[in-house]
Amino acid sequence: MTIRVAIAGIRGRMGSTAAAAISEAAGMKVVAALDYKYDGMYASEGTVTAEPAGVRIYTSLVELNEQQQPDVLLDLTDPEAVFPNARKAMALGICSVVGTSGLTIExxxxxxxxSEQKGIACIIAPNFSIGAVLMMKFAAQAAHYLGDVEIIEMHHDRKLDAPSGTAVKTADMIAQVRTPHLQGHPDEQVHAYGARGADVQGMKIHSVRLPGLLAHQQVMLGGEGELLTIRHDSFDRKSFMPGVLLAIRESMQRPEFVNGLEHLIQA
Known part of the structure; x- marks a missing residue:
């Protein structure tokens, strides 16, 4: 069986890289693109053309589904588009794989x-990098013993949300094993707003946005007389592709909601 994949965000760098990876993968095929414009045109290697090359672009998921019958919608757009796209996809019986951070708890x-009502997969992956997921898992393991934690996440200057979904997910995983407590001096004085970063479940997260970066994070765990730093760096979007392919395959096997790639790998 060939898994038929539609991609939202195919014109972006992540989307075009994913389209190439899926096309080269065994048992998968990109059948369509979902966009907010360019209806009836074609997406090919990150560009748009009127010629029938690449895959057809649709602005309506309903029409896309009727004509192309995808098994999975891979959404690499933004939180404002991802949420309605995923809802509509599941309502149409299409598995949803979301690679965008910034969705609210609600x-x-x-x-x-x-997902539970429809009995259909919805996989949320704040980070598709296998290495990044391992970094999060290792940090959660270390937090059993070193409970004072600060996170520094660094991304390119085109990233919209801060802190990153990966950083928030890391803090959430650590919070499951960390005893809540006040970090730093109890009479700490902050003379510039934001100097100590965002407070997420008692841990501080610092966000860096600079050109030249892609996706990087370090988790610093402090103890008496020691510091453990666990760091991961993605230098190329190809580093996310094994996770993308894994999530697509797993969506066909797991008719359930999965929040985080860590639930799909063993470590």
């Missing part, structure tokens, strides 16, 4: 509820 809850 939106995640609604997607989980719809």
């Amino acid at each position: 939106e995640l809850g609604q997607l989980q509820e719809l």
Whole structure:
């Protein structure tokens, strides 16, 4: 069986890289693109053309489904588009794989509820990098013993959300094993707003946005007289492709809601 994949966000760098990876993977095929414009045109290697090359672009998921019958919608757009896209995809019986961070707790809850009602897969992956997922898992393991934690996440300057979904997910995983407590001096004085970063479940997250970066994160765990730093760096979007392919395949095997690639790998 060939898994038929539609991609939302195919014109972006991540989308075009994913389209190439899926096309080269055994048992998968990109059959269509979902966009907010260019209806009836074609997406090919990150460009748009009127010639019938590449895959047809649709602005309507209903029409796309009627004509191309995809098994999976891979959404690599933004939180504002991802949420309605995933809801509509599951309503149409299409598995949803979301590679965009920034969804709210309420939106995640609604997607989980719809996934359970429809008995169809919805996989949310704040980060598709296998190495990044391992970094998060290792950090959670270390937090059993070193509970004072700060996270520094660094991304390119085109990233919209801060802190990143990966950083928030890391903090969530650590919070499951970390005893809540105040970090730093109890009488700490912050003289510039934001100097100590965002507070996520008692841990501080610092966001860096600079040209030249792609996706990087380090988790710093401090103890008496020691510091453990767990760091991951993605230098090329190809590093995300094994996770993309894994999530697509797993969506056909797991008719359920999955929040985080860590639930799909063993470590």
